[in-house]
Structures are given as structure tokens and as C-alpha cells.
Amino acid sequence: MRQHSGFRCRSLNEGFRSIVLASAFCGCVLLGCSAEKFKVGEVTGSVTLAGQPVEGALVQFEPEPVERKPLPAAYGMTDSSGRYRLIRSGGKGGMPGAVVGLNHVRISVPEGGSAKIHPRYGGDGTFWLDVTEGTNVLDFELVNDPLAVRPPGQAE
Numbered sequence: 001m002r003q004h005s006g007f008r009c010r011s012l013n014e015g016f017r018s019i020v021l022a023s024a025f026c027g028c029v030l031l032g033c034s035a036e037k038f039k040v041g042e043v044t045g046s047v048t049l050a051g052q053p054v055e056g057a058l059v060q061f062e063p064e065p066v067e068r069k070p071l072p073a074a075y076g077m078t079d080s081s082g083r084y085r086l087i088r089s090g091g092k093g094g095m096p097g098a099v100v101g102l103n104h105v106r107i108s109v110p111e112g113g114s115a116k117i118h119p120r121y122g123g124d125g126t127f128w129l130d131v132t133e134g135t136n137v138l139d140f141e142l143v144n145d146p147l148a149v150r151p152p153g154q155a156e
Helices: 012-031
Strands: 002-004 007-010 042-048 058-063 076-078 084-085 101-108 127-131 134-135 140-142
Touching: 042 058, 058 127
Parallel strands: 042 134, 042 140
Antiparallel strands: 002 007, 042 084, 058 076, 058 101, 076 084, 101 127
């Protein structure tokens, strides 16, 4: 900054830069500028095996990539009653919910866990589910018959 007669003056470039930065900031606030370019839905539910709750199961939702860009996966661990709640991974880890749209679902129990579930639930190609905005309650009734694997809500 230059000083003239005890006053400080900004050059035209400094003033212009300040106006551009202030305008960009206001535009982001007014238009809802966000680092996240996806919508999120809350996902909760339960995991059972032969009608009994599965404790310690890892439930993972991996969204279908958009324009070849990966989106953050979501995961949750079941409690003693088999209930889970998904949170997103990535830069803002710990944020509740899963990315809206088609998600590849995997369910696994770590080695030494209380339940033995069929490995197909944790592999590729088990099933895909659509997460919607708002609340999604997805209960998984697992069976150890690989031919009987069905996504929630699908008739037998």
C-alpha cells in the first residue's frame, strides 16, 4: 500500500482483487457452494442370520462412480442387537449417511466374530441397492444358502 498525506491508499489492483474475492465468497454462500458434489441419505437398519441378530458385522455401501470419479463409501458396524448406522468415509469422515444412488452392498464378519456368514455377502456381485434422500431403513436377513441371497424387500 502507498501512503499519501497520512492516509493509506490501495492500488487499483488490490481493490479489484478484494472485490473479486468478496464476490466469490458471497456467491458461494448464497448459491450453496460446497465441496461435496453429491446428495446423502441416512441409512440405518439391522443384520440378522437365521432370525438372530449378528453382532460385529461390517456393513459397507460403495456408490457407483459418477463420471469416473469415485464417491465416498459408507460403513457401519452392528451392535449386540444387530443394528447399524452408516457413516461416510473420506475427507469428512464420520459424517452420517451414504451417497444417494446405486450402491454396491457388502456385509462381512471379521475373523473370530460371533457369526459365520456366507462369504458371498462380502464379495463382489452380491447385490446393489438404491439409496434415496431422506431416511432409508434397510434390514438384511442373511441366510447361509448362497442361492437364496436377496436384497432387502425382494420377494422370495
